[in-house]
Amino acid sequence: MSLNKKKDVKEIDKKKIFYKVLFFLLIAIILFYFFRYDNFSKFKINLNSNAIINQEAQGGYSVSEDIPFLYNISVNNTETDPLSNISQVNITYPLEFQFILNTNGTNSLEQETLFQNQSNLLSWTKDNLIPNSSKVNFWFNLTSNKTGSYNITLSFLNSTGSYSENVSVLVNDTTKPLIFLNSNSDTNNSAYSRNYIRYNVSAYDKNNISSIYIYLYNSSLNLINSTNVKDVNNTSGNFSNLNQGTYYLNISVNDTYNNRNNTGLLKIILHTTPPVITLxxxxxxxxxxxxxxxxxxxxxxxxxxxxxxxxxxxxxxxxxxxxxxxxxxxxxxxxxxxxxxxxxxxxxxxxxxxxxxxxxxxxxxNTSSSSSTSTSSTSTNTSSNSTQNNSSSTNNTTNNSMLSQNYTQIQVNNSELQKDYNKTVKEKTEIKFNVSNSSHSLKIEEIYNNSIKIILQSTPQEANITVGEEKKFDVSNDSFYDLRIKLNSINNSEANLSIKEIHEKVVLSNSSSSENSIFITIFIVIILLIIIGVGIFLFLRTRKKKEDEFSDNENDEDYGENKNLLNSNGNFINNQFVNPQVINQQMINPKPTRVVNPVNPDLEKLKDLARS
Structure with a gap:
């Protein structure tokens, strides 16, 4: 190895050692600073006297559901070091709680404290929000409609880090349970012909039902019987062997938070003696x-x-x-x-x-009024046979009698008709009445098993009415219904009718409305089919047009390539002149293909020249 390379290796080793020493030195400084200014243990959180149980007693707040409660929390910063000033206080409340807007506040000396309300987080921020050796209060209003135990988290930040602590909150149920009397239970202000009283009750609460109490009092409000059940939502039963008289029933329900609701006194009369009538x-x-x-x-x-x-x-x-x-x-x-x-x-x-x-x-x-008030065919015949001084009057009376002799006639006055006149009639009964100062009649033509056939006149109107059905008629031709007839029942070939005079605007029948509805539906369907057909036609037309354009473009490209390869004289290929005889010779004796270096084709060409 050369001397220069050895020097380079030594230089690299020195740099590595230097960086390692520097890294450990920084770690040591950070740890020293951290433990030197450990301020977190200096935060003391105290609940104000308005709390039922303070935090130091491991208690917390106890509040009522659905009622806003003012939380006033004081934070005492006992640290004396200036670096321990708290710059931010965060309060995170449960999602089941709601913050009441504009109820937040603080007595911090920093007047321009930034307050933020985001989701379930309340935040106060300022450099010297809680200076060292000082106590600052923070207050806010929360409410909750869900009972149970919850925690509010308090977080504090300063230049060295953060610290958190929880405050417990118990939300108490203050809502009374609901009470429902079921259909087969005796109700208030009711009377029954029997010797017992029934109760059937259900209860509901957001929490659990603790107990249901049933009390029975006599007319003097003395308790004579009672019963109760535990940990159920419903109960039923009866108090039997009672004498006739007035009684009071009371039902009371408790939930697990001891909220109680009751029905009050329900007055119930038991009476089995029928009334006595003296004519x-x-x-x-x-x-x-x-x-x-x-x-x-x-x-x-x-x-x-x-x-x-x-x-x-x-x-x-x-x-x-x-x-x-x-x-x-x-x-x-x-x-x-x-x-x-x-x-x-x-x-x-x-x-x-x-x-x-x-x-x-x-x-x-008297005979003059018998034709309008008779209740039997006998009276009608009597009227028709009455002697009159005038012979023409006698003939008219006899003709009218012949027309009505097969009908039992009943006259109804206006006051009865306006109150909903009720009558049980047989076949061939004619009920006469006046509407709009005109005389009219209702004839019961035939009575079937579950329907009747009637004829209403003076202007004849014929109709069939089934049991339970009611029909309205315009007898004065003024576009207003004048009469409502309902068939209540049919027993032993007798029909029970309710007839009432009314004044209601004539409206289209259900069948006409149904026909109009069907016509509108068919019209809408036809319009939709036309729109869909036009849409399909336009789509296919556009698609065909695009296919034609694409075919034309392909033909143009093929033509350009052929033109570039060989002109009309057959002498040009790629715009270069070529002897046709040479092309033919190459086609008969083709030269072997040689792979050209794709990296440098020009270099390959030079090599070919050198070989030649």
Missing amino acids: ISPSDNANITSSLVNFSFNVSSGIEIANCKLIIDGDVEKTEYNIDVNTTNLIRQLIGNGTQEWKINCTDIAGNIGNSSKRIFYGLL
Whole structure:
């Protein structure tokens, strides 16, 4: 090895040693500085007196859910070295918490402290935010709607590094559990004809249900029975063998945080005695010459009466809902000619039904009004056979009687029609009424198993109505529905109808709307198919055009290459003159191909010249 090379190796070794010494020296300086100014252990964090348990007692904050709480944390920097000034305080709160804007603050002497609120991080920054040997407070408002135990992390930074510590927070449940009475549970202000009370209750809380209590009180609010269940969300049962009377049920629920909710007192009446009805007038076997009669009666009961019904010849003619107990009540009703039987039927709020005795009255109405108030074919025939002074009037009356002799006629007044008139009728019944100061009639033509056929006139309108269906009719031809007819039920070839006078604008039927909807749908489908067809046509046309252009370009390139190889006289190849005889000779006796160095083709050419 030469002397110069040995010198170079020695120089390299010296440099390596120098750099190693320098590296270890820097490490030593850093470690010395680190341990010399170890300020982290000098930070002392104290919770202010507004905390329930301070941090030094290994406690923390205890707050209520959904209620904002002001956290006021003081940081005491007991270090005396100037390099220990804290320049940044970071407070990281749980994601389940929410920061209340503009509630942050500090009493740091640095007036231009930078405050930032990012996601779940609150940050205060300034060079001398907390000087050495000083204490500074930081406050902020947080709220949470989720119960449980959490930690708030406090981080402090100075020129030498950072230090962190956690503050515990317990969020307490303050929300009362929810109580639900299920469908088969007795409810408030209800009455039942039985000797037991049922309860079926469910409870819900964000945490767990601790217990459900059921209390039963008598009418004097004395507790007579109770039960409870633990650690379940629902319970059901009944209190049985009870006497009739008024009771109060109370349901109370506790959650695991001892939040309690209750239903209050639910009033429940048990009553099994039916009402007692006493008829007052008309007297039995009374002769009545007026078409409008007051049927009076008295009802006695231990509880309220829900309704009373006037029943004539087995049909409910009218239902009255405003009934007073232990006093005289009236039901006014139009009657027809002939012998008729009537009674009163009353139902109390517990569902108990009482029936009065039966009485007979004789309708002796004058002949001029019999055609409009008759309730039987007999009265109609009587009207048609009535003697009139004028012979033309006699003929007209007889003709009208012949037209109606097969129908039982019922006259309904306007007040009944406006209240939703209810009637059970047989086939060949004609109900007469007035609408818009005009006379009209509803004929029950036929009664089937689940439908009826009716004819409504003066302007004849024929319709079929099924059970549960209601139809509206315009009888005055003013584009407004005047009458609503509903078929409630069919029993023993008798139809129960509800008829009510209304005034509603005539609207298109569902079938017309359906036809319009189908037409619009078909029209939209046709438009979409046209758009799709046009799109496909344009796409194929554009594609064909591009293929033609591409074919033309290939032809142009082939032509250029052929032109460059051989002109029309066959004397040029790559724009150089070539003797055709030479080309032919080369094709007959081709020379062997020699590989040319691709790096320097010019050098290969010079070598060929030298050999030749």
